[in-house]
Amino acid sequence: MKNAVFRTLVTEFYRQNSGFFLILLLLGFGIIRSDDHIALFRYALAAPAALPYYFALWALYALKTSAFVRQQFREPSCQFLYHLRLYPSMQRYLTWWTVQLGLLAPLWAYGLWMCSYADGQWLSVALVLSCLVALTVLPARWYEYLVRNPVREARNRKVARNRPLPVWLFFFAxxxxxxxxxxxxxxxxxxxxxxxxxxxxxxxxxxxxxxxxxxxxxxxxxxxxxxxxxxxxxxxxxxxxxxxxxxxxxxxxxxxxxxxxxxxxxxxxxxxxxxxxxxxxxxxxxxxxxxxxxxxxxxxxxxxxxxxxxxxxxxxxxxxxxxxxxxxxxxxxxxxxxxxxxxxxxxxxxxxxxxxx
Amino acid sequence: MLEIRNFRKAYHGQLVLEIPQLTFGDGVHWLRGINGSGKSTFFRSVAGMLPFEGEIRLEERWEVNQNPVDYRLRVNYAEAEPLYPAYLSAFDLISFVAKAKKAPKEQVAELVDRLEIGDFWKQPVGTYSSGMLKKTSLVMGFLGQPRLIMLDEPLITIDDRAVSNVCKLIADEYKKGIHFLLSSHQDFRLTDLVLDAAYVIQDKTIRQAVN
Structure with missing residues (x-):
């Protein structure tokens, strides 16, 4: 089961987002040289007040990964994921953390690269690692909610129920x-x-x-x-x-x-x-x-x-x-x-x- | 009524269906075939939902690719296993299709009544059973003033009363001059429906059944 979950949530994420990562690599390491990265994060490590800019970008990426997991749970072809409910909760949490670690692998690689240039800035290292651990651990609570609430009953809309929704609003809905x-x-x-x-x-x-x-x-x-x-x-x-x-x-x-x-x-x-x-x-x-x-x-x-x-x-x-x-x-x-x-x-x-x- | 020439449909280079020449006359026709034989592909092609090689012409006038709008105004299709957005209601979907198919105002109310969806049609589709979903799809299949209606497995997932209603509706619409192509694993001969011809789809082509 673990293997199937990993392939559905992690491998599939990288497959579907290969274009996104290609652009990220070309822009992030093509236009900006690795020396520029090092200079930027050395500055941020020396002045921890600048670290939240990194953390904000990482949180956006983590949000993207969690949105993908949520989307997969709703796919009719991925309904088997709800069988995870039958596994002991500790095993489930371990699975979620493994999945999230896989999804955040690029962040961990970048964060550890940053830490290797810390030069004794232990507070900054602790902040970087805490952020990465939090982004890895916290989404498990949400995934747990997803697996425990498989059926989301569609709600009636509250306005203009006696008028049909115009077709140009279908996609917005x-x-x-x-x-x-x-x-x-x-x-x-x-x-x-x-x-x-x-x-x-x-x-x-x-x-x-x-x-x-x-x-x-x-x-x-x-x-x-x-x-x-x-x-x-x-x-x-x-x-x-x-x-x-x-x-x-x-x-x-x-x-x-x-x-x-x-x-x-x-x-x-x-x-x-x-x-x-x-x-x-x-x-x-x-x-x-x-x-x-x-x-x-x-x-x-x-x-x-x-x-x-x-x-x-x-x-x-x-x-x-x-x-x-x-x-x-x-x-x-x-x-x-x-x-x-x-x-x-x-x-x-x-x-x-x-x-x- | 419907003429098919040099029809060829392939998915990723794999031939699914090839019909050199076939004419469906007026009436109610039953198309049989095992799972995966290409019934839905054929229906979707005739409905103009799938591209294909060849020519499909309705009543010697409207060709699916040459007269896309006029043709689609006259050819309706109801899916075997419809899938609609869970947060829209049958009311939203039917109103939209009715407008596109230029359905007379009273027709929607009549179909909603005959197929008995009035109790739930303003609820979100996500709350429907498979039978309710099927009835919604059937109502959409009858909207407008079509010359041909194709119903893919119209009798699955609906109860006996609804089966009877659908058969009566088909018979009534046929009397008004509308022709039907139906596919079903169930034997239509066990219903009250009078069939004009039966066709079988096998070996990647369609031919008229002997009995």
Whole structure:
């Protein structure tokens, strides 16, 4: 059983997130050299007040791993996990700790690498190790809750029960009910990036390309949501492809969902837009953001196996996008091109495209 | 009523079904086949939910790929084992499909009444039994003004009373000129339903059954 649990929760996590780790490695150890890492964490170890920045990033990663475990528990194909309830509780806890240790292996490797440069800073070493132990041990309590509560009764919604939920809210209902962590983490990340570039902008001689890069990173962060939407449609709404919905209705619904999805970022950008930057930039960013999501979703419609390449799309999208922005490509033009691609697929390829079946 | 030409469906290069030429005439047709023989693949292809090689034409006018919207307005399909989001209700799903299929307003109420889902259809799908889920899928299969309705295993998981209701509904809709393709492991000859023809799916193709 332990072997099956490990393969379902740990091996599968690394398999499904291979693209994420590829990007992390390329950005974290390609752009930033190992000497820079060493210099940064030596500073943090010498001044423990800086360590919480590391801990916050590690906690986000740990949250991602726990969200994955929760998602696996809900997969119909992983229902066997609930048999763990039949094992003695000590054995179960040992299993959870082993699983979490496997999921946090990159953090442990990085943390121990940090500690090897401690130079007698024992307080910092103790803090680093305590953080890693806490992130490894604490989620077990939640996994225990998951295994003890296998059936979650669906609740009636509280508002407008006598009116049907419009189709453009189906995916939002799915995100809020089934993938709240994915939604919150994506929004936190893209929101933080946007606010970050907006606050950085007035500190030096930057131009609008800095804001465009922020929009690029925030938009690409939504590839995971596009992937989730495809999976949602093809698992639970298979009948969509039997419906006589014309192009304008299909595409209009997806466009509306996109505008709603990016409403928080749009409001944030409007609020923090640096002085001297035209408000038109907000519109351009909206076109660009929504274009990235629409193009990715329609790419998946064309061929389902592209789902597994989402990490590579993120990486190459970042590299090409960065180069294009540095060469002063207007993000509105890039956004319109992405909308154009999505519209072409929806108009001419949607019904002939390959679905999960 | 339905003409199939040079149909070929493969998954990852593995041939599942090949039909050089086949015509389903008007009426109620029964498609038989063992598990994994390709019944659902065939139904999903005809419903326009799966890509395939070849041509499927309804009433010599509407081709599934050439007239995607007009064709889908006239061809309905109810899954054998439907899976819907647990937090949506049958009311949400049926209202959406009814609008897309341009169902007359009174039709939804009539189908909800005939298939007896009124007591639970505003509850979340996650609280449904498999029979309730199946009835929801069947209601969706009858919505609009289709020319062809395909029901994949319409009699599984529902009780005897519901079986009788479904058979009556099929017979009534047939009288209005709607044609049916049904698949079932259960013998339709044991029900009140009058079948026009039976087909068997085996050796990766479909042919008319002798008896």
């Amino acid at each position: 799915h995100l809020f009910r089934q993938q709240p962590l994915l939604l919150v983490l994506t929004k936190l990340f893209s929101g933080a990036v946007l606010i970050g570039v907006c606050l950085l902008y007035p500190t030096d001689d930057y131009d609008e390309r800095l804001l465009a890069i922020g929009a690029l990173i925030g938009g690409l962060a939504h590839l995971g949501l596009a992937q989730e939407q495809y999976v949602f449609e093809h698992r639970y709404l298979l009948f969509l492809r039997n419906l006589p919905r014309p192009f304008a209705v299909r595409f209009g619904t997806l466009a509306l969902e996109g505008l709603l999805l990016f409403l928080p970022e749009t409001l944030l950008l409007a609020r923090y837009l640096p002085e001297g930057v035209s408000a038109v930039l907000v519109l351009k960013v909206v076109v660009f953001y929504t274009g990235i999501r629409l193009a990715a979703l329609h790419r998946f419609y064309v061929r389902e196996r592209y789902l597994e390449q989402v990490g590579a799309y993120g990486l190459w999208g970042f590299i090409f996008g960065l180069v294009a922005i540095m060469f002063r490509l207007d993000i509105a033009i890039a956004g319109l091109a992405l909308w154009g691609y999505a519209a072409w697929v929806s108009r001419f390829r949607y019904f002939a495209s390959e679905s999960a079946g």
